[in-house]
Amino acid sequence: MTSPLPEPASRPAPSAQLRASHDDRDAVVEQLRDAAAEGRIDLDELDTRVGQALTSKTYAELAALTADLPGARLPADLPGAQPSKDLPPLLLKGGMHGTSRGPGRWEVPGHVIAHGGMGGVKIDFTRAECRFAEVLVEAYGEMAGVTIVLPDSWAVETGGMDPGVGGLKDRTTTDRSPGTPLIRLTGTGGMGGVVVRHPNRWERRKLRDNPAQA
Template sequence: MTVQPPENSPSPVPPGGLRASHDEREAVVARLRDAAAEGRIDLDELDERLERALSSKTHGEPAVLTADLPGPVPSQDRPPLLLRGGVQGVSRGPGRWEVPGHVIAHGGLGGVKLDFTRVECRLAEVVVEAYGEMAGVTVVIPDTWAADTGGIDPGIGGLKDRTTPDRLPGTPLVRLTGSGGVAGVVVRHPNRRERRKPHD
């Protein structure tokens, strides 16, 4: 005997009909920009696809926009980057360096500075696990990136978030976790001296 579903029960939604999230739309935007940089699509087609991606409502819509493109370069499988300030301190950047999905920074006695301002990063999100310890950790991100500091314990030294929420679609979100320790953790955009430096 066939059992009929109740009249008011919702109809099953096909996979492509599920609602798309902000992060999923931004991932498609990043892939389209990469494809344009690789010469796979021209700028006019990029503009058209970006407009459709940003206005998409369901999974099926952005999937069509990247169906004829190869998959993104796998980056999350890289091991975490571990930086220890030690006695002398350590820094990574500015300049071009390969960004993994997870960075662990221990301020130690010398401090750690992590500068993302001139990197090429295809990840939608980078987790920075920062421990200020005795000398602190400073994270510098481009003006177009944004930071989420909700996962960090301020500790004694505190957390100073000097970034703006004006994230450009398709750029990474830096998600901070860890603890401020004694000296604290700072996340900010480049200062005047750092902005001038590439032009010197």
């Protein structure tokens, strides 16, 4: 009696940093179009995300584009990604009075979305805990703008950003330290613009005077 043949091994799920194919990109574009048809994202967001999907190189980049949609998987859920809690995307809306995250300690998800509104948004990463190699930040300046503050050792990639009327001001250095996150900035400057920078003199003094918390 012959021994039963071993069952074929299941194909492993793709690593977050593996290169995506044309079919992978097309699938994400279709998901984005369905989300727009359901009213989950507006047409401007659809255009922006579709453009990013068509130029995405890895599974992690594609996953970040659908992380805030039902049934989507965050980059952290993909095998090979750096371990982190299953954090939902962080959505910040400036509204009438403005809002901020940081500079105290907080855990960074793989996807951050900021709408400046009338009051503006500030995202301060100087005390943040981040376990991702890359973080997608969607910034929409709208009327009052969005300000992003990065530690000196972090870097930003702004190729996916539309400066809009208000413009994009990147005042960061290119000296990224090994093992630190890369912020992939997308969105549009709107009327208020988007600023990404390292801490200013006042913020540095506050960090120095309060080493445990800022």
